[in-house]
Amino acid sequence: MNPLKKLIKWAQRKSPWIIHFNAGACNGCDIEVVDALTPRFDLERFGVLQKGSPRHADVLVCTGAVTMQTADRLKNIYDQMAEPKFVVAVGTCACSGGVFGDCYCVKGGIDAVIPVSAYIPGCAARPEAIIDGVVKLLSTLEDKKLQPKNPIVINSEKELADMLDEAEAAEENTETENFEENKAKEDNENA
Amino acid sequence: MSKNLVIPIGPQHPSLKEPACFTITLEGEKVIEADIGIGYNHRGIEKSCESRNYYQALYIIERVCGICSHSHSTCYLSGVEKLAGVEIPRRAAFIRTIFGELERLHSHLLWLGVAGHEIGFDTLFMYTWRDRELVLDILAMLCGNRVNYGINTLGGVRRDLEPQHIDDIRRMCAKIEERNNYYVNLALSDATLAARLSGVGMLSKEDALKYGAVGPVLRASGVKSDTRRNDPYLIYPEIPFDVITYDSCDVFGRVVVRVLEINESIKIIRYCLDNMPDGDIIAKMPRKIPAGEVVSRYEAPRGEDVHFIKANGTDIPERVKVRAPSEANWHSMAHMLKGDYLADTPIIIAAIDPCYSCTDRAITLNNAAGSKRTDWEAIRKHGIEFYRNKGVDVSRILLPEKINY
Secondary structure, eight states: OOHHHHHHHHHHHHOOEEEEEESSOOSHHHHHHHHHHSTTTOGGGGTOEEOSOGGGOSEEEEESOEEHHHHHHHHHHHHHSOSSOEEEEESHHHHHOGGGTTOTTEEESGGGTSOOSEEEOOTTOOHHHHHHHHHHHHHHHHHSOOOOSSOOOOOSHHHHHHHHHHHHHHHHHHHHHHHHHHHHHHHHHHO | OOOOEEEEEOSSOSSSSSOOEEEEEEETTEEEEEEEEOOTTOOOHHHHHTTSOHHHHHHHHHTSOSSSHHHHHHHHHHHHHHHHTOOOOHHHHHHHHHHHHHHHHHHHHHHHHHHHHHTTOHHHHHHHHHHHHHHHHHHHHHHSOSSSOOOEETTEESSOOOHHHHHHHHHHHHHHHHHHHHHHHHHHHOHHHHHHHTTSSOOOHHHHHHTTOOHHHHHTTTOOOOHHHHSOOTTGGGOOOOOOOOOOOSHHHHHHHHHHHHHHHHHHHHHHHHTOOOSOSBOOOOSSOOSEEEEEEEEETTEEEEEEEEEOSSSSOSEEEEEOHHHHHHHHHHHHHTTSBGGGHHHHHHHTOOOHHHHOOOOOOSSGGGOOOOOHHHHHHHHHHHHHHTTOOGGGOOOOSOOOO
């Protein structure tokens, strides 16, 4: 793997920065998310840090059912985040729409608008559950390749191994090509 | 000539946990106009209540707001019980009061932390949120959930207090009181806090009444108004407690009012524990509620909560209207922002303890005060006619036949 990607993956696992967005929640889950960051639960011991800007964040923590007003904004915020990015839906409303599922102004759960990596149910989700969800998400990062945008169907382990080999080979090729191109350019300029 | 600068903030922004959009017009550093865009959390709760029966609507109403869920459900239930002509058992009223005050405790501690965070005093944020956990532990012990307690039901409460619970609540009260005395001392004697918050977000007594402020915001402007005292419900008529007021009319006053109210809440909880009668916790309720209308009031941690319920004789409410306290405080907040520095906006906004999920209700004025609903075209015509009567008739202006550009 590319050493830079390895570094990014390591940093994400050791210190994921989160951004919190309320897509139409009742406040209960929001308070529990903040609660998880305060002394009793202290999510910061896993290196989790809350950030104000989506451009700085790795994990988008969403609460609440998506209302008509926030749907576009949620999509915008998701698009502003840098790859690779993950979305955690906190609370029953965020998972499925919950009690608000059939309200006229509600689109449904978070996954009605953006792809979601982890679901943490509960009304409201307890801080212990949120911590458990985040830790589980981090542990999946350890042994799997980062989640691709479009899910790939893999039938056997051999197929997966071949795919990974191909991907690595392709990366190395592009790197060497770029390197050679750059070198050729530099040589021309020097000449 | 200086040019005004318009700064849009939100809907996603780092200071608050909920979406709202503020458009702030600046002249230099001073705010001259503040426009508030809300409605991002509008889910259509009132409408969905109309398709559920009274029991199901209770769980929707409880989720209007996650912090003051007990306030909303109690306010709704006292209305429904009034319509049905059912009086809840005295023990149930005591338990509801205890929950209401526990909610006020944790809500005020939460607010104190958020206020500390907004002015860069993160130590206070961490302290109060740590202490708040003690209250949440008690709530979890009593009803099994930390937020959205689900303790209320039509005609009473769902769970009883056990003797060992009472000891635990007393122990928690002692701890919170000890911690809160520290915060009271901090609020009243710390020079830095006073320097940062005094004179910020001024709201005079007259303005507070004019813009219809409620709760701690109103009381910090020197108005002695508390629904628990003005229009008592549950067992408040018999409870001795003080209505805290402060007349500095600024954010500092709101801090003082809230920290002192925490002590009053502890006093009320202790009174309830001392005088709790034995008996049933639930009365029998009819499934169908007789036709009628009722307005019920409740003093939520953020101020006066008003619910209007219209019943039509079936088991489904015809109309439920929620007027949450934050909704009443928006107008005074827009007024408070004017004339202050941009740097003070976060704490001024936070000082009313805004709750957007409470606020975002849709309102349609239908024949209000005898007026008609008007559309844009009608207003346009009215404007033209109004100025024509004053002698300004734009249509009579003669344009030159040929204009050279």
